[in-house]
Amino acid sequence: MDNQIKIIQCKHENGFELAELRARAMKPSLETVGRFDEKRVRSRFLEGFVPEETFKIEFNNELAGFYVIQQKEDHLYLNHLYIDPQFQGNKLGAFAINEIKKVAKNKKSPIKLGALKQSRSNDFYQSHGFIHTHDDEFDHYYIWKH
Template sequence: MQPSLEAVGRFDENRVRRRFLDAFVPEETFKIIENGELAGFFVLRNKHDHLHLDHLYIHPDYQNRSIGGKVIAKVKSEAANKDLPIRLCALRDSKANNFYRKHGFVKTHEGEFDIYYEFNQR
């Protein structure tokens, strides 16, 4: 996340930490373990009409190993079981945009800094 925010001149460590901690709900936060090591985490929020993938962070040492794709498959499976779409946003200039589009997410709209996506299995 830091490189993406730095690229657009928006990285402020205190702001990022505060934003994350203010919204932290342990029951919605999941560790990504690869070969016994912490490879990242994701936050999946159950909303009344969708699942919101609020964060998906893979440590750089674990990127490009299909770990993110496995997480997306797990989230898609949960969404299918609940018959709900998945929504998320990504920083406009982040490499994550290509990742989400590759996994079937469709842009719904754009904000000043973010692009919003949805995946609907219907």
């Protein structure tokens, strides 16, 4: 079947390929703000990688992206959502957000997240119903409530 999207629970051995995907996806935004560091972009992800919280997005049986969703006391925290640049434009991010929203509705939890200032992801999250709550030095923060 063409254009098949699958969400798959990650395993420990997926860490390095996900770190590489993250580096490719974040490079343009981090370069825009003068913060791209070839090693740090990978190590920062790998230091906190928890396979049980991480889900691969496959498109036609190829790794196209991933997200990390963490259960907090009173909300779900979307810690990462990246689509490999070569797969962007296939509505994979929207598919992933809709899957995450289903989990949040089942748990009766809001979703919170942070997005790098000057990143195109800010428009993406707002277009999917996330409301801006506050900022810090580098990020905008959002919440989605069902």
